[in-house]
Amino acid sequence: MNQYEGMFLLDNQVVRADYKAAKTVVLDVLKKHGGQVVTARRWDERRLAYPIKGRLRATYILTHFEAGPDAITGIRHDAELDERILRYLFLAVEGVPPTEIELSAAEGDDFAPPPPPADDAVDREESVEGGLPTQDGDIPEEDSVGEDGPVNLDDEEDA
Amino acid sequence: MAMKSASKPRAPLVPMGKKRCDDPRIDYKDLTYITKFMTPQAQIQSRRRTSFCAQCQRQLKQAVKRARHVGLLPFVG
Numbered sequence: 001m002n003q004y005e006g007m008f009l010l011d012n013q014v015v016r017a018d019y020k021a022a023k024t025v026v027l028d029v030l031k032k033h034g035g036q037v038v039t040a041r042r043w044d045e046r047r048l049a050y051p052i053k054g055r056l057r058a059t060y061i062l063t064h065f066e067a068g069p070d071a072i073t074g075i076r077h078d079a080e081l082d083e084r085i086l087r088y089l090f091l092a093v094e095g096v097p098p099t100e101i102e103l104s105a106a107e108g109d110d111f112a113p114p115p116p117p118a119d120d121a122v123d124r125e126e127s128v129e130g131g132l133p134t135q136d137g138d139i140p141e142e143d144s145v146g147e148d149g150p151v152n153l154d155d156e157e158d159a
Numbered sequence: 160m161a162m163k164s165a166s167k168p169r170a171p172l173v174p175m176g177k178k179r180c181d182d183p184r185i186d187y188k189d190l191t192y193i194t195k196f197m198t199p200q201a202q203i204q205s206r207r208r209t210s211f212c213a214q215c216q217r218q219l220k221q222a223v224k225r226a227r228h229v230g231l232l233p234f235v236g
């Protein structure tokens with residue numbers, strides 16, 4: 001079993017309807033592939049630096065989990081296909097920071113965050129007409145050379 | 160180097176010769192820290208300016224790349 005940190009950007013429309021159900025989307029993907037979730041919490045809700053899948057804001061779910069070496073591929077695949085997950089990032093880590101365990105535990109089953117601001121959708125006409133970089137593949141990737149660090153699970157850009 | 164460059168002089172963030180990188184791991188989520196080493200145009204500052212060792216500069220670059228991937232930082236336009 002390897003230890004991973006996983007960040008998931010969730011569609012605020014799903015979060016707005018039911019935070020717990022939205023969080024479960026993430027947990028289910030991890031569990032489906034044998035991942036053992038150690039922590040999971042709402043890290044933030046924020047405006048995105050650039051639109052992702054037509055969204056201007058997202059809810060960030062930060063997780064730590066253990067999974068077999070082959071599990072990440074499946075998790076990544078499912079996260080990619082799930083339209084409620086706008087983006088994800090996995091890093092191999094050495095352990096779980098104590099603060100994460102505390103913060104995750106503090107987020108109990110009845111936790112309900114304030115509803116995300118409503119202005120999270122890219123203006124439809126703009127996104128259809130204007131060729132804005134709303135699709136993942138359109139984001140220019142720079143300085144992607146020579147990234148061979150020991151914890152490089154995130155180097156795939158979403159195709 | 161007789162002529163003064165038209166661009167703004169870029170003094171190192173710390174005095175020359177002093178490395179300011181004791182933290183071996185740079186967390187992509189720590190935007191307060193990361194953005195200290197970025198230009199207002201969201202570009203990574205040069206190693207000369209950050210005074211990072213090669214390893215830390217590389218980690219900074221990796222952290223910025225990760226932060227960009229998850230929409231925490233913009234790609235340079």
Ligand SMILES: [Zn+2]
Pocket residue numbers: 178180181211212213214215216
């Ligand atoms: Zn260093």
